[in-house]
Amino acid sequence: MTTNTAKDEALDLTRACELAEEEAGTAGPVIRVLQKVQAHYGYIPPEFLPEMAEILEVPLAKIFGALTFYSQFYTEPRGKYVVRICVGTACHVQGSKDILDRLKGDIGVEAGGTTPDMMFTLEPVACIGSCGLAPLCLINTETAAHQTPALMVEKIAAIREKESASVAEE
Amino acid sequence: MADEKKSGAALAEAPAAAAAKTPSVMPKRFVPWPEGREKPRIWIGMGTCGTASGAQALKEEIAAFLEDHKLEADVMPTGCVGMCHNEPLVDIQVKGRPRVCYRKVSSKNLQQILKEHLLDGEASKRSAFGQLPNPDEKQVLYEGVPLFHDEPFFKDQVKIVMQRCGVVDYYAIDDYLATGGYEGLRKAVTMTSDQIIDEVKKSGLRGRGGAGFPTWMKWKFARDAEGTPKYMVCNADEGDPGAFMDRAVLEGDPHTLLEGMIIGAYAVGAKYGYIYCRAEYPLAIKILTEAIKQAKERGFLGDNILGTGFAYDIIIKEGAGAYVCGEEMALLNSIMGERGMPVIKPPFPATHGVWGKPTNINNVETFANIAEIVQRGGDWYAYWGSETTKGTKTFALTGKVKRPGLVEVPTGTTIRKLVEEIGGGMTLKKVGFKAAQFGGPSGGCLPAEYMETGIDYESLNAGGAIMGSGGVVVLDEYNCMVDTARFFMEFTVDESCGKCTPCRDGTALMLQILERITHGEGELGDIPKLQQISHFTKANSLCGLGQVAPNPVLTTLRYFRDEVEEHIVDKKCRAHSCDELIEYVVMEDKCTTCGLCKPPCPTDALQWEKKQTAFINHETCIRCKACVMACPFMAIK
Numbered sequence A: 001m002t003t004n005t006a007k008d009e010a011l012d013l014t015r016a017c018e019l020a021e022e023e024a025g026t027a028g029p030v031i032r033v034l035q036k037v038q039a040h041y042g043y044i045p046p047e048f049l050p051e052m053a054e055i056l057e058v059p060l061a062k063i064f065g066a067l068t069f070y071s072q073f074y075t076e077p078r079g080k081y082v083v084r085i086c087v088g089t090a091c092h093v094q095g096s097k098d099i100l101d102r103l104k105g106d107i108g109v110e111a112g113g114t115t116p117d118m119m120f121t122l123e124p125v126a127c128i129g130s131c132g133l134a135p136l137c138l139i140n141t142e143t144a145a146h147q148t149p150a151l152m153v154e155k156i157a158a159i160r161e162k163e164s165a166s167v168a169e170e
Numbered sequence B: 001m002a003d004e005k006k007s008g009a010a011l012a013e014a015p016a017a018a019a020a021k022t023p024s025v026m027p028k029r030f031v032p033w034p035e036g037r038e039k040p041r042i043w044i045g046m047g048t049c050g051t052a053s054g055a056q057a058l059k060e061e062i063a064a065f066l067e068d069h070k071l072e073a074d075v076m077p078t079g080c081v082g083m084c085h086n087e088p089l090v091d092i093q094v095k096g097r098p099r100v101c102y103r104k105v106s107s108k109n110l111q112q113i114l115k116e117h118l119l120d121g122e123a124s125k126r127s128a129f130g131q132l133p134n135p136d137e138k139q140v141l142y143e144g145v146p147l148f149h150d151e152p153f154f155k156d157q158v159k160i161v162m163q164r165c166g167v168v169d170y171y172a173i174d175d176y177l178a179t180g181g182y183e184g185l186r187k188a189v190t191m192t193s194d195q196i197i198d199e200v201k202k203s204g205l206r207g208r209g210g211a212g213f214p215t216w217m218k219w220k221f222a223r224d225a226e227g228t229p230k231y232m233v234c235n236a237d238e239g240d241p242g243a244f245m246d247r248a249v250l251e252g253d254p255h256t257l258l259e260g261m262i263i264g265a266y267a268v269g270a271k272y273g274y275i276y277c278r279a280e281y282p283l284a285i286k287i288l289t290e291a292i293k294q295a296k297e298r299g300f301l302g303d304n305i306l307g308t309g310f311a312y313d314i315i316i317k318e319g320a321g322a323y324v325c326g327e328e329m330a331l332l333n334s335i336m337g338e339r340g341m342p343v344i345k346p347p348f349p350a351t352h353g354v355w356g357k358p359t360n361i362n363n364v365e366t367f368a369n370i371a372e373i374v375q376r377g378g379d380w381y382a383y384w385g386s387e388t389t390k391g392t393k394t395f396a397l398t399g400k401v402k403r404p405g406l407v408e409v410p411t412g413t414t415i416r417k418l419v420e421e422i423g424g425g426m427t428l429k430k431v432g433f434k435a436a437q438f439g440g441p442s443g444g445c446l447p448a449e450y451m452e453t454g455i456d457y458e459s460l461n462a463g464g465a466i467m468g469s470g471g472v473v474v475l476d477e478y479n480c481m482v483d484t485a486r487f488f489m490e491f492t493v494d495e496s497c498g499k500c501t502p503c504r505d506g507t508a509l510m511l512q513i514l515e516r517i518t519h520g521e522g523e524l525g526d527i528p529k530l531q532q533i534s535h536f537t538k539a540n541s542l543c544g545l546g547q548v549a550p551n552p553v554l555t556t557l558r559y560f561r562d563e564v565e566e567h568i569v570d571k572k573c574r575a576h577s578c579d580e581l582i583e584y585v586v587m588e589d590k591c592t593t594c595g596l597c598k599p600p601c602p603t604d605a606l607q608w609e610k611k612q613t614a615f616i617n618h619e620t621c622i623r624c625k626a627c628v629m630a631c632p633f634m635a636i637k
């Protein structure tokens, strides 16, 4: 195992390599390693993939294939607050599109985008599984039921305020 | 259609043998009050929905109340009882009295509930949804509190799959055991494989994952297949947006699923199992992990199950966000760490499944029926349901109904009963029912003519929809049918894995056309084009995803053709839903002439003078909705 890449880049990939090594030799390790790496780093650093291929002795193409196939793998860092808007059927018919549209304007990113200050990521998702409470939104792991554009804008504003207050304190 | 008498309360009419085994009205479960116990019990609905509605805060407040009043009580989490519309729920039971379910609990009424119930010894009537007297125990009823199971939402439900959801503590295997849990397995290990498969055959159980394939037949194929070890896999991917019954079982009653899988494994001769659960259900994964651990400790899972020497182990696999992974071959590929792509069948998983070995794969709800079938017999189960589809089905009733939630009814129940009696009718009084969407992205919209149709696999197929996973989204006049079809097509395009051309390109082409129509750029030739592409995609796609993806389009064309034509010819959307086809107007009676709508308008299409009703110029309006959002009086439509 080498840690050269880790030294060249700002990012330390040691932990990622360890995680891959733990799974090396097990059956069908690719998705598991990707999941664990993402859980640790918040995303999957692309520069780790060649290393991962070497450790697992799996072709890079295969890893890349799995990585791009599943929508929950991210190759870029994400915002401190991931704002997910459910656009599943039940939420759609209750107007979740209006919420998404409004937040695109309010946060100032397209769907899937992250603000330059790494504060917010806006992500439409299909069904969180609480469709009886539609429309549903998630801010990180906090679920909010029966949302409206105005309520969500308020929540975002509250976060902004909290964040700028904590910056000011420093 | 199934006759009306066959509701839960009419069990006395069930076959005599079954009735003899079920002295109390089945299938209602009660957690027995342990002998010698003094402390009250409090359950908080803490499934994903309960938590989203604020259950965590309630838990803290309850703890604080108990502390303040030096009271002792056990506070336990429980899953979803199905009443999404009444979340958050808190149940309280004191010695000698029935359990009482409180609805829409918040910090506003919680103190009152706790005070009245725990200190004054009376139920807090204002917030009580209903009481649940356990017929096996002597309990003094509360006066003026309705009976839980007589409420319209529950009256016609027959709970087999969901019998313990919202009743037991989801972390407690002891609750499961106290409510008849693992009795099915105890019986199964005294039976032969043939006997078990035969009971399942008699029950008429068909796969609840969508296709409705007879479960016994699948088990038999897998059992008779050559090769070891064999695998018994559970499909907990629940990808259909709008369906959440599997989540309710995973969270609310994990052991029912495990018991079904273990019995299945015993019948098929499987040594290993996987539960493939979507990553969007972190709570379900946490609860399942705990349940598996407990089942192992008690000898229901592991190397020597119930001392019989039979070995079976279950591993949870977390999905990574791909709808197509619900398809069985794609799911198995994903378990093996690959891209979740379907493959050409045959060979079927029964002979060439995970790691190339014989594999049986069933849906969560399918497994959740098994323990009860084995314990009470196939005939007992087959008593419920329609001619072709036996038993019950859990529906996720959502959309524009007053009482959305999870509803388990015998198959053959009519759409009317589901929407109007159980669901309480439409949310908005003046906005009528337009359609019920069955089966998610692969289903279809059935219009009001189908209200009296009894729901089973065959009747839905005949209408052009499918049972699918059991999502029912009720649409009203404010929902545009073209937009609904477009919405599902967008979903399918996103989720198509791209392996086969008919699905990859067919769905994309259909989406293009539908988008054009919703943008007001449709042509009359689009309708035959949509039909042609639909039929082609259905006939030629590799897996179920493409084969059923055109269903929403086809049903829309079949039942709502005039609405589609209106979009194309008149450039009108009667539901006021398609942005480009809306003309915003200011309603004179509501406008207070405040002028707040003027500044946000980017094109000056909105004209306003002091003391005059605002006015929108349709030539320059770009339908950005800025004015709609700005108006505090909702005067712009």
Ligand SMILES: Cc1cc2nc3c(=O)[nH]c(=O)nc-3n(C[C@H](O)[C@H](O)[C@H](O)COP(=O)(O)O)c2cc1C
Binding pocket: B206, B207, B208, B209, B210, B211, B212, B213, B215, B235, B236, B237, B238, B239, B240, B323, B324, B325, B326, B327, B328, B329, B361, B362, B363, B364, B366, B367, B469, B543, B544, B545
């Ligand atoms: C695109 C697609 C998605 C599917 N998604 C699911 C799903 O989320 N859950 C499920 O149980 N079955 C799903 N199925 C059905 C499965 O392929 C399979 O038929 C089912 O798991 C078998 O179990 P059963 O016989 O108990 O129904 C899906 C099928 C297709 C074609």
Ligand code: FES
Binding pocket: A086, A087, A088, A089, A090, A091, A092, A126, A127, A128, A129, A130, A131, A134, A135, A136, B241, B242, B243
């Ligand atoms: S559709 Fe939004 S939670 Fe299911």
